[in-house]
Amino acid sequence: MGEPKDEREKFQEELIGLDPHDPETKAFAEHLDRMKRERPGFTVEGYLDGVRDFADSANRTTGHRRMLAVVVVGLILLGVILTIWFALGDIITIIF
Structure with a gap:
């Protein structure tokens, strides 16, 4: 069943x-x-x-939908990279 x-x-x-x-x-x-x-x-x-x-x-997918998906992934990765960059900057500032 x-x-x-x-x-x-x-x-x-x-x-x-x-x-x-x-x-x-x-x-x-x-x-x-x-x-x-x-x-x-x-x-x-x-x-x-x-x-x-x-x-x-x-x-x-192909065409403009694929490009839109690539842009979305790129924006997500840009946000992650900026977050890590600022966090490392704060950590280095605190240590030194």
């Missing part, structure tokens, strides 16, 4: 009439799996799953 279904049985109703060996059908099944996946909320694992989903989505 509570046993997990394998990949073919999980989305059988949504994939009726589609070739199970077709790459587009497999991609659609993966999309359905991502949509219905339950991840732990408010935990480090949940946040990291969200980052992984963002990275996978950014790698699949």
Whole structure:
């Protein structure tokens, strides 16, 4: 009753009439799996799953959406670098 279904049985109703060996059908099944996946909320694992989903989505997209994802990641990295720079400056000021 509570046993997990394998990949073919999980989305059988949504994939009726589609070739199970077709790459587009497999991609659609993966999309359905991502949509219905339950991840732990408010935990480090949940946040990291969200980052992984963002990275996978950014790698699949092209054009202006990919550039927007690169800009978002660049701004995040810039914020981290500035935070570390100012923290190191404060630490060096306190020590010397």
